[in-house]
Amino acid sequence: MLQESAQIIQEPEPQADSAGAMHFSWPQDWRIQIALVVSLLWIVFLAVYIARNVGWGSFMDLPIDEMGAFLEGAFAFLAFLWLVIGLFIQQSVLAENNEELRRNNLHSAKQTQAIAATEMNARQETFFKISEATRRQLGAIAGLLFMSSQGPVGNGSYRTDQIREVWQQFAQGDSEVWSRLFLSMGTPKDIDFADLFYGTEIRRSHSENFVVGFDRLIKLARGCDSDNIIMDSLIFSAHGLLNVRMRELHPTIKFPEIVMTNSQNYLNSLSDSLQQ
Template sequence: MGTNNALIRFIHGTDWRIWLGIIITLLWIVGGGWYVLQVSETAPTQNFSLAAVGSFLEGAFAPLAFLWLVLGLFIQQRELANNTEAVRRTSEQSEKQTQAIAATEMNARQETYFKIAENVKHQLGGISGMLLVSSIGPVGSGRINREQMDDYFAQAARGDDSVFARMFISTDFPDEGGLEEMLYGTEIRTKHSRNYMRAFEKLRRLARNCDVDRIIEDTLMQGAFGLLYERMVTYDPKSTNAASSTEGQ
């Protein structure tokens, strides 16, 4: 049973051109044999010398040699085409694997970003809270008393990390001298603002490196933390002085 299956697979796996060549060769040999028999019967006294036999065999098998040469060329072309197709499929598979690896790496980066972003946003919320205390809280102008400030910190502890950032971007605080005074009016406020910007810039770089379309970065910049960062950059005395020096030159 196994031998029969192997024979069937061999027959189906063999190129049809080979079978065509075998059939033509067998028919040609049978026809040649029949021709020799006919000549022997019609001319029994004819002398077949070695030279005559050699010439006959040369003429008889020359077409077969040419036939197998042509068939060999066609078979070789088919093998080359199959090899080319195999190389193409291998290349496509390699490209898909490369894309899958890149996608997996990007997903890993994004997962890492979101884990880090959660902690960094807690940090940004704490810094902006301390900055608010120093500017309009009990330590600052006193617009927000201690009880209200405790409520805001409790809200931040419940997961609303951007509560203080939203307060900064909700108004320009003209009574306190404007947003520039609130962010950089004292040494401690300047320190808080610079710490905030450094932490946010690190988070922004992470967002940029894990999303080629920059959707995550755009979302970050358009949120409360990003808008507060832009205001800090706008009112930063270092940036203002640098711009003034450039204009003066």
């Protein structure tokens, strides 16, 4: 314990002034200052005590065992004093180290959050790039399905020039124009959407390709959407609504329901947070 205390209590290091002379800097810790003053006074007291009661000549002639016993008792007070001072300083150092560790932990936590946010932003940027290409792909599939069912090769509801105009609109960047046409055709009571999507082998192939492409887009969105904002925007887009209808009407596969944000639960949680 004394060795640990001695390691903590740093002795003043000699420093050279402008003239090259060496001098000692006074320690800044007030506890060490008090201990040094008390130690100096105690040594002076011992010197006076020996000079007046024993005599330096008699003291130097004492047997080694008696001198050792005297010095042990004389310096026991100083040993105890510096032990206590060392313990207090050690506690201060430990407290400073704990505070430094706490600050480092906070800094590390902030860095971790920043890294996570950066990673999430990178995922979202990648998703939006892939999403744009996928939405155009889905739009092209929906266009082929529309031509197969409503164009001249289908029931003839749309002429070739009308189909061409819609393709031009698609080429100008409106990737969901074909999906909107499907959604605006009417209600399931008026139109047999099951036959429209899966009535022929070609239509079924187009519809299943559409469902597969949109499902892969949904899976990719889940990896970069912690608040379901991207998911909801996909589901309630024209492609998303058409995908839901295709999934519901598939003749052989029972698709699981796509989970979206529950508006009522969200509003309730928002109301609770505002009340708090």
